[in-house]
Amino acid sequence: MTDKKKRELLPDVLRGFAICLVVLGHCIQEGSGEVYKLQEAYFDDRLYQLIYSFHMPLFMLVSGWLGWYSMRTTDDRREQLQILGRRVPSLLIPIFGWTALDSSRHFLMNAYYGYPHAGLGQGLLQYIVNSLENLWFLWAVFWCFLIVWCMHYWFHDALWLYIVGFLMMFFIPDGLGLGAYKYMLPFYIIAFYFHEGMAERYNKEDAISRLCKMICNVYEQAPIVLTLAAGLVWILLFAAFFNQDAFIYLTGYKLLGKDITRQLAIDGYRFIIGLSGSCFVILLWKDILQQRKGYGFPVFSCLGRNSMGIYIVSGYVIMLGIAEFTQGIEPSYAVNLAEMLIVLLVSTGFTEIIGQIPAIGRLVGK
Template identity: 25%
Template sequence: MPGARTPEANDRDLGLDFAKGVLITLVIVGHLIQYVVYRDEGFWESPCFKWIYMFHMPLFMAISGYLSWRALLRKSFTQAIGDRAMQLLLPMLFWYALLETAKLAAFSSSASEPGSVLQCLNDSAGTYWFIWAAFVSFLLVKILSIFNRRSPWILFVSVILVALAPVTFSISPLIRYTFPFFCLGVSFAQSREWWTSITRSHKPLLITFLSIAALVCFLAWRKDTYIYNNLALVHDMQSAKNVLLMLLGSAAASAIVIVLVLQCWKVGRSNRVTRFITVELGQSTLLLYLIQSTVFRLMDSIQYGELWDLTTRLAVAGILGGAIVAVALMVRWIVRDIPYLSQLVLGAPPRSACLKYQPADN
């Protein structure tokens, strides 16, 4: 692939890039199912939507935790948090500003007075919740690493404390849901040899058990199992079952999917489609997430598709999904070599700087 950086060009794990490319594709597909294929509550019962939402964000968060470990370990507190804010929050604010500008231009006649800073933060959190969740998770683990860098127990205790926090403001339930997976990724990065030695000798049995567990959870998964509906709150036996099913199902499905995806990478790494998913999509996940979140939040503000039949909706979903990917790749190609603009739009320094100075974490 012309212009693509290969495994020899830096220390990236392209298997994880391929996994991220698959996951961001599923994020877009999941939103297309919700916003285009279904225009009512029916998407909760969609088998495809259910399958995607069992694992895509938990696994994304686990990979984020795994890849964040070097920054957590090697960088000072202020440098680590500053770098992560520049990587995640700065481009998020840029795309949020574009979203608000588009809404103002499209609906200027009915636009209300500008909201407060708190309202803007709440709106941006709702639109780009995963960015905030990843940043907060990184911040919490970095604070914990100040006291003890390598003890797995401190991560376990932090997961329990976060899970028990009875907070439902804004995206706090989503953080409680994804934080354990971030910590699991950090733990795997900390003790990769230990985890590998445990799983290697019992791998077939473990995969069989996890596959059965994931299938059972899939069959039992209902509308109230989604984090968006149960808010990870336990107030009676039924809510406890829903939260437990959600966490166990997400963990089992994430484990099976990452094994399958990495195996697909090993088998098909020379395939052009695999390379495209790896280099173009997997290394543009932040940009793709920001653009698709902006597009779908804008779609919340307009009326469309009430009279479309299923064929039309599927066609529109395919066109819109392709357009999101095309726009993201075009934006990346335009700004990736421009100082300051690359950091602002993509959350990364220009390619020349990346090639000269290898990043501490990918």
């Protein structure tokens, strides 16, 4: 099997591994008993913390890596808009579609129990707000893709404009998920610009171009010591400093109204531990796949190909199933692992079935 084919196995395997972590984290949060959930004890759970130290940055790095394939070198404005037109619906249709299903479910439940209905205007406003808050990671990918698309085609990847943009993000409010989107953006940008294909198409010899080429070469030839070093940095940072402040949901991203030095330290720590943990996992899986002579892991590859659908459907399986049936239990990792396997099996099966139906397949990313 050629090196190119081996490399193509890696994104799906990484997404498959990452979606397992996503589901396990949600099972720890929702499937460890009602008392555990109400007390938000999961924020102090070390396994939960370990997962959340890097799993979403890992997903965003893979998204940025794959995002490079979507943006070909073209000066034709029509083709550029076609690229945007293909990617945007694949992210927004699931968001607005599942929010519509949620709204319909709530409407029917209110009708069944005789609760009063909201007026048309209020209902529409609530639908828009719910859509903006629903499936936050898809929104993050959407905004990251849109920003990089604009920078790539309209501003020729201007470094100074990226720097200005990052400085401005510290002063933009964190509401409606913006804090998480700002946290995710650097990972998408890093993976997009350091994709090995980016170095191949660079004909310039400026500092940024040379840096891209150097990092891509290091990635291709990375010795095992580099993998171990990334893992060591990640574990040491986690063991020494990770606490509730590291959760983007709790401390946000902006600087306004906060202790600036402390918030900058939190934002910087979050980025470094997310990047080091993700690099360790990426390099480790790359080494494993190389040792297997390019033969992948079919289960992880299958989960990776269905990761968007699993991300969406698993939320409903956990909320309507796992959380309801585990209210009285005590926290147990063994139970959480069993829950994860059940959720993955059900969500993957549902995604595969729905994906075969042309009219609604896009709801699960097909």
